[in-house]
Amino acid sequence: MSRPVIFDLFHTLVHGADDERDRVVGEMALVVGVAPAALVAAYHATWRDRLVRWDVEETVRVLAGRLGGTPSDEQVIRAGGHRRALARRVLGAVSAATLDVLDALRDDGHPLALISNATSETAEAWPQSPLARRFDVAVFSCEVGLAKPNPAIYRIAAERLGVAPAECVFVGDGADGELAGAAAVGMTVLRTTEHNDTDPSWGGRAFATLGDLPVLLRESAGLSSASTSDGPVG
Template sequence: MPRFVIFDLFHTLVHGADDERDRVVAEMAAIVGVEPAALVRAYHATWRQRLVGWDAEQTVRILAERLGSSPSRARLARAAALRVDLARRLLSSAPPATLDLLDSLRAAGYRLGLVSNATAESAQAWADCPLATRFDAAVFSCELGVAKPDPRIYLAAVEALGAGPGDCVYVGDGADGELTAAAALGMTVFRTTEHNDTDPSWPGAVVATLADLPRLLPTRQCGW
């Protein structure tokens, strides 16, 4: 009987580090010659474009130009490198208990997928992070060109796992309406509050820590 669990990434497997992201963007502003708060606002205002298109260097170029600066390519590269470094740090910050959970699920026969609304630097950092080898499939919005809650991003992971949506459990903090969309596809959904209480209105099951997940997963006896 196939058993599949699909996870969100930020605020689910690793902390989303929203404050740290803003701090890094402010540091980048100094490199490309724009006002830090204005660049932070510009990053926030363009999150959808960054999730499905622009890469790290393209983003800082476009936004710096919109704010009236024309930084050199060398400065753009230096600024973008800070975002890439941040992505590497974040993706390497999964708690040991989370890595143990993933290992125990795989040992129990589950196949694991990742569906992440992520910018290009996160997808780039994925291959070298400790999470990557624990997953059978990983789908990033920046690579697919669509983001959650669009059903196509879930179905890309489902297909890569060789599953059907109804065979899958989905676990996420609830950003971007991801839980409702996963449930609409027929997945069994758990909201996690381990890193952030993102979607308190979610009426379904909640886990305070991912370590609680195994005892809540459907068993073969109840229909898997």
Template sequence: MTTIRHVLFDADGVLQQVRGGFYTAAETVLGEHARAVLDEASERERPLLAGDEDFLPVLAQVLREQGREDVAATDLYAAVWQNTEPSAESFDLVRRLRAAGYGVHLGTNQVKRRAEYMRTVLGYDDVFDVNLYSCELGVAKPDPAFFEKAATRIGADAASVLFVDDHPANVDGARSAGMAAVHWCLDEGHDALVDRLAAHGVHPAG
């Protein structure tokens, strides 16, 4: 078995989450229409994950179609997509992995606007060795090409990278590209993640 030298982390559900939850956050702006609007917006967002098109006009169109022209797309975007709470425990684990000698990297599906927010406001560029956003790679998870490009950017053999994600399809995509991968989400608690890392011979410092 190849020794793991790098850990690649997904963002949403692993390193961060929307405060109060995706739908609950939107209810502050949309009330009972939150679920219908967000479900449609999420579908329209998918094609944008692998490009540089702005999400706000798309979100505004969804609001119009759902009869909520009274809500500004910028207000809804701020209430949900920018209402992001990083997990202190996850970032502590990232620091402990680096202290133990591992490369630590970010691999996330994001539209250009949110990627820029994560870079500039949340400061992800200062935390990870390599930051891999789908909108910049030109391909989104779970496509194996995302992980192939990620390994190239990291400068490592795919088999030496362990990927952590909260979506099983993304875990499968990483494995099909030759990476080790584990399924984990914040709700499971960090002890469970430490155990899954250990199963692959990965041990954080401390």
């Protein structure tokens, strides 16, 4: 069997849409009656809680309340709908080229998994996305109560694939310390810079275009760790 490949999601397979996220949160603020800039700042400040603890509606209630708002249930639901629509748009915008890469990896026999630091609306939108059917396993921080770089979330993905972490290749842009977290559990790490050069200080192997990955995996089948790199490729 070809080595299992575990992907990050945002800035690896799809754009993170950071500016659009802030715009949407500003729109949500108007729905629940608080200042847009204040709600955007509150979203940024509570990202860890949102990744592992709060669903969409709880986030709106908690943060609006902290800002002096008293939204009705109907307002909370309407505001949450903005975030759900954004999640569908982001996942639906995956490029045909990326889907082709995933199909090529599956054709080469690679089991595929996803580990994403993601809030609940992303996990909800995932099953209907073009990405979902191409993955054997998807692990979302909001569902397991753990976020990268916690070693346990990588082990969960490997266990669900039925392999040891050291058998896996992890591909990500490097946000949230994810590359070091994957290396710490023994995964071979490849850093992608296609969407964002997130972790330029990472000393392991990097590549510029996701389309390079199938060939890179064939050529680097003997790699045993992320630190055995001779620099970027692609």
